[in-house]
Amino acid sequence: MYEIDYHADDYASSPENARRILSLARAGKIDSFSVLTNMGCFEECMRLLRESWDLFPKKPLLSVHLNLIDGRWLSSGRGGTVIRQSWAGILLRSLLPTRRRKMLSLFSAEIEAQIRAFLKATADLKDEAGRPPELRIDSHVHTHMIPLVFRALLDTLERMQLTNRVRFIRCSAEPFFIFFRTPGVTGTVPLINLLKNIILKVLSGPVRRRLRGLGIPTGYIFGVALTGEMDLKRVLLLRPGMSAYAQKKEMFLEVLSHPGRVLPEEVSEEYGPEDRKAFVSPMRDVEYRMLMELPRSGKDPESPVRE
Numbered sequence: 001m002y003e004i005d006y007h008a009d010d011y012a013s014s015p016e017n018a019r020r021i022l023s024l025a026r027a028g029k030i031d032s033f034s035v036l037t038n039m040g041c042f043e044e045c046m047r048l049l050r051e052s053w054d055l056f057p058k059k060p061l062l063s064v065h066l067n068l069i070d071g072r073w074l075s076s077g078r079g080g081t082v083i084r085q086s087w088a089g090i091l092l093r094s095l096l097p098t099r100r101r102k103m104l105s106l107f108s109a110e111i112e113a114q115i116r117a118f119l120k121a122t123a124d125l126k127d128e129a130g131r132p133p134e135l136r137i138d139s140h141v142h143t144h145m146i147p148l149v150f151r152a153l154l155d156t157l158e159r160m161q162l163t164n165r166v167r168f169i170r171c172s173a174e175p176f177f178i179f180f181r182t183p184g185v186t187g188t189v190p191l192i193n194l195l196k197n198i199i200l201k202v203l204s205g206p207v208r209r210r211l212r213g214l215g216i217p218t219g220y221i222f223g224v225a226l227t228g229e230m231d232l233k234r235v236l237l238l239r240p241g242m243s244a245y246a247q248k249k250e251m252f253l254e255v256l257s258h259p260g261r262v263l264p265e266e267v268s269e270e271y272g273p274e275d276r277k278a279f280v281s282p283m284r285d286v287e288y289r290m291l292m293e294l295p296r297s298g299k300d301p302e303s304p305v306r307e
Contacts, residue, residue, distance in 0.1 A: 002247045006255045006291065008033040009065060010140070012045035013279055017260030020288055022052045024259060025060050029291045032061035034138050037117040038071035039270055046121045059127045063136035063168070064118040066111055068143045070272035074113035082269055087141050094148035107152035112160060135162065138170035145172050145203045154210070169211055170254065171218040173204035178241045179225055185237050193225045200224060219252025220245065228283050230257045232290040259288035
C-alpha cells in the first residue's frame with residue numbers, strides 16, 4: 001500500500017546530531033529515523049531520546065542503522081576496536097571465494113550485536129498503543145544491499161528468531177530517469193550519485209524478491225541521487241513524480257535525508273575518512289531546513305513517471 005515516510009538517517013552519530021533530529025521529531029517534521037548503535041555516544045543519545053519520547057506529537061518509527069563502515073565493533077573477539085571499511089572494499093572482498101565464509105561469520109556476529117544493542121536500548125519505549133517500537137532495519141551507506149551482507153542479515157534474523165518480527169527492511173531502489181525528466185533538476189545531480197543510484201537499483205532486484213518471499217515489507221526510496229543534497233527546491237520539484245511512481249507501484253516511499261550535523265569538536269577516531277567530511281558538511285543544515293520548511297499537508301500534483 002502506498003504511504004510516504006519522511007526519514008532521517010544517522011541518529012546517534014553524535015549528541016548534537018541527536019538533538020537536531022529530535023527537534024525535527026518534536027516539530028512533527030519526520031516520521032522515522034534510524035539509529036547507529038556502535039558509536040561511543042550511543043548511550044547518551046538514547047538518554048536524549050527517552051527524555052523526548054513523550055514530547056513527540058506522534059511516536060516516530062525507529063530503525064537499526066547497521067554500521068559496518070565505521071564506529072566500533074560490538075561483537076565478541078573484536079569488541080571495542082574501531083571499524084575501518086568502505087562499501088566498495090566490502091563488495092570486492094566478498095567476491096573472493098577464500099574470504100566469503102570468514103566475512104559472512106564476521107558480519108553475522110556484528111549484525112546480531114548491533115540488533116541486540118538496539119532492542120535493549122528501546123525496550124522501555126512504547127508506541128501509542130503501549131507496544132515496543134517495531135523492529136525496522138536499514139544500514140549506513142546501504143551496505144546491507146551488498147549480497148553477502150544481505151545474506152548475513154537474513155541468516156542473523158533467522159538465528160535470532162526475529163524474521164517474523166521485522167516490520168520493514170529498506171530496499172535502496174530509487175527511480176532513475178526522473179532526474180533527467182524534471183525541469184530544474186536535470187543536470188544538477190552529481191554523476192557519482194547517479195552511478196550509486198544505478199548500482200543500488202541493480203542490487204535491489206534480488207533483495208526485493210527475497211523480502212517479498214519472507215513477507216517482510218519494503219518500498220522505494222527518494223534520497224539516493226541527492227545524498228547529502230536534499231535541498232527544498234529540488235525536493236519540491238521531484239516529490240510529485242516520486243510519489244506518483246510509488247503510488248503506481250502501490251509501494252511505500254521513504255524520503256531519506258541526513259539532517260543531523262556533527263560538530264567538528266565531536267569528531268573522533270570512530271569516524272571513517274568519508275564520515276569525517278559528510279557528518280560535518282554544511283549541507284546537513286540545508287537538509288534540516290528542508291524538512292522544517294517542506295509542506296506536509298495536501299496532495300502532490302499528478303506527475304506521470306515511467307521507469
